[in-house]
Amino acid sequence: MNYQMLLTQMLEATLMTLRIFFVTLIFSLPLGLLVAKGRMTKIKVINLPVKLYILLMRGTPLMLQLLFFFYAFKPLFGIQLDRVLAAEVAFVLNYAAYFAEIFRGGIEGIPRGQHEAAKVLGFTRRQTFFRIILPQVVKHIIPPMGNEFITLVKDTSLAQVIGIVELLKITSNWVSSAVDMTPLVIAGAFYLIMNGIVTRCFTVAENRLGYYR
Numbered sequence: 001m002n003y004q005m006l007l008t009q010m011l012e013a014t015l016m017t018l019r020i021f022f023v024t025l026i027f028s029l030p031l032g033l034l035v036a037k038g039r040m041t042k043i044k045v046i047n048l049p050v051k052l053y054i055l056l057m058r059g060t061p062l063m064l065q066l067l068f069f070f071y072a073f074k075p076l077f078g079i080q081l082d083r084v085l086a087a088e089v090a091f092v093l094n095y096a097a098y099f100a101e102i103f104r105g106g107i108e109g110i111p112r113g114q115h116e117a118a119k120v121l122g123f124t125r126r127q128t129f130f131r132i133i134l135p136q137v138v139k140h141i142i143p144p145m146g147n148e149f150i151t152l153v154k155d156t157s158l159a160q161v162i163g164i165v166e167l168l169k170i171t172s173n174w175v176s177s178a179v180d181m182t183p184l185v186i187a188g189a190f191y192l193i194m195n196g197i198v199t200r201c202f203t204v205a206e207n208r209l210g211y212y213r
Contacts, residue, residue: 013170024091032099055099065090070162106137139209146202
């Protein structure tokens with residue numbers, strides 16, 4: 001087995017894994033916050049579609065959503081999405097639904113009295129949310145968010161179902177061609193390193209936000 005070529009290809013594939021990971025976070029986090037607000041509103045014309053969206057995204061497998069956005073988009077809407085774009089759209093919409101429920105739980109966990117106190121002090125609703133409520137929500141949702149980030153690192157491997165060459169795709173190709181388990185060990189190390197970095201970042205963030213205890 002040519003280990004230099006193996007490592008080179010795995011590093012290149014890891015870049016695709018990281019791209020999906022970061023694109024998903026950049027777009028799904030703000031979208032998730034927006035969806036959470038829509039989920040919490042009492043306006044039914046907003047609330048009901050948001051509930052349906054969350055149900056669809058959380059109630060169907062991510063793999064099925066990947067296949068839908070790549071294969072079913074053109075027959076239904078006449079648009080053929082690029083493989084990577086289809087994967088990114090599926091991941092963003094899927095994880096935004098999960099993040100929305102985490103945000104909602106965090107927001108609803110803040111005592112109502114804080115909203116009323118901010119109103120008495122003359123804060124607008126926007127100022128109350130971004131200056132008082134959101135910082136506390138961030139502290140409360142760090143553990144579940146950490147779990148979702150770690151899951152996302154592993155879920156990027158599902159992108160191979162629509163032909164994207166990411167870390168696990170390269171690994172499986174080498175294992176099947178060389179009949180050698182070494183690529184699996186290396187891939188496992190890559191995933192452990194990535195999730196180790198994610199875990200460390202969340203530990204630091206949790207310590208920094210310790211003043212909310």
